[in-house]
Amino acid sequence: MNSCKVIDEVVNKGLCIGCGLCVSACGNNNLKMALNEHGFLEPQQVSGHCEGCKGACLSVCPFNSKPNNDISTETKLANIFINESKNHNTSIGKYINTYAGFSNEHRVNSSSGGIATYTLIELLARKEIEYVISVKETITTDSHYAYSISSTRDELLAGAKTRYYPVTLAGVFEKIKELDGKFGIVGVPCFIKSVRLAQKADPILETKIRFLVGIICGGVKSTFFTEYLASKAGVDVAEYRKPEFRLKDETSTASDYSFGCLDKDNNQKTIKMRMVGDMWGTGLFKSNACDFCDDVTVELADISLGDAWIEPYRSEGLGTNVIITRSILADDIIKKGIENNALTIDNLPISSLIESQRGGFNHRHNGLGFRIKKRRSEGLAVPPKRFEKDELSFLLKLIHLMRMKVRKKSLEIWKKTKSAEQFDKRMKPYLFLLSTLTKINHYYKWYSEPGAIKASLIRKKSKIFK
Incomplete structure (x- = not known):
């Protein structure tokens, strides 16, 4: 089988983001987008032959590891x-x-x-x-x-x-x-x-x-994110419709929004995102x-x-x-x-x-060098990046490793459970360790930052140690 370059170099190496521009660029009409086993869109070959395209699909990929x-x-x-x-x-x-x-x-x-x-x-x-x-x-x-x-x-x-x-x-x-x-x-x-x-x-x-x-x-x-939120709101993951991710509460703060969706009887079910926990930093x-x-x-x-x-x-x-x-x-x-x-x-x-x-910025700039170094140690290529210095403390490296672990485990566990209750139970040890490391890091900053920054931290201490 003559494989497509974007599938060989990007999809199979875990770097596809699902933008689909490779499908449009393919001169052979040999690609289509489809959901993979973990709920992400990625290109798949229509036929077993891919010839004469000269890598047009790869040229428009934002995660091409060897761009001009x-x-x-x-x-x-x-x-x-x-x-x-x-x-x-x-x-x-x-x-x-x-x-x-x-x-x-x-x-x-x-x-x-x-x-x-x-x-x-x-x-x-x-x-x-x-x-x-x-x-x-x-x-x-x-x-x-x-x-x-x-x-x-x-x-x-x-x-x-x-x-x-x-x-x-x-x-x-x-x-x-x-x-x-x-x-x-x-x-x-x-x-x-x-x-x-x-x-x-x-x-x-x-x-x-x-x-x-x-x-x-x-x-x-992933689509798993929406399924999980629907399940947390009390709706069967096979029956939810019309998901809405940012239902505002003008009487509260900007971050105090809700997720909502319809159940099989067209009743809207909602849940405050603060009740779900941190879905982004984790x-x-x-x-x-x-x-x-x-x-x-x-x-x-x-x-x-x-x-x-x-x-x-x-x-x-x-x-x-x-x-x-x-x-x-x-x-x-x-x-x-x-x-x-x-x-x-x-x-x-x-x-x-x-x-x-x-x-x-903390994750994508400060922590990027560490993740790149780890990926390269596994023999995997990385697209050219502008923030490759690895200057993280040992504690921050542990936090980034746990985030990577949590990301991977969340997809593996949801694929098997499709139940928010079971998912939360199985993810609890990983999230607990990540949370503990994060709190230790905040605690360390509390005693090591200069006075001006410490004054800012004092104003936030009730939230940090909550």
């Missing part, structure tokens, strides 16, 4: 595509301005501050684009959400919320060449990188894709590829958006976006929105923006 040098990192790709930004920061990449705020109209019906929805509607109204490719609910029986194309405001509003569910650009991406007009695309860092790689490979795509909205991501989740149900991503703030998008997990914004239940503009058009949309009172916006210092995503 000129496109090997986000920094090098940014020098090609993000050339209107005059400012640069090692942590967040190129930028024009940084803000925090929300859309006065779209905030309530969006996962965070509604800036993504506002921006895309403005792009359509200005006729900068004719189509938007974003994730929306699907009526098919094999998936709850999928990338779809919108061309009107109403169609766009149907996809205003965040979906922590595997989706792929395969299929919809081919429509870009078929339809007459320019496109905007919404995606997480790895998906945005794959779009830029596709633009680099195909001048038609570079011309037709006008604007990219980047969503700061805590990690791509790595539960996360893709292995996410452990080898160093792009925290979607450095290749025209505008990057995330949650403002800092005060005073964290206390506002309706949610607030952190905003990084990287193109003149993106910055103009924000500034015009401020002028016409459509947006409530603060200028945000870089230091505050970085602090709002502190967990992401």
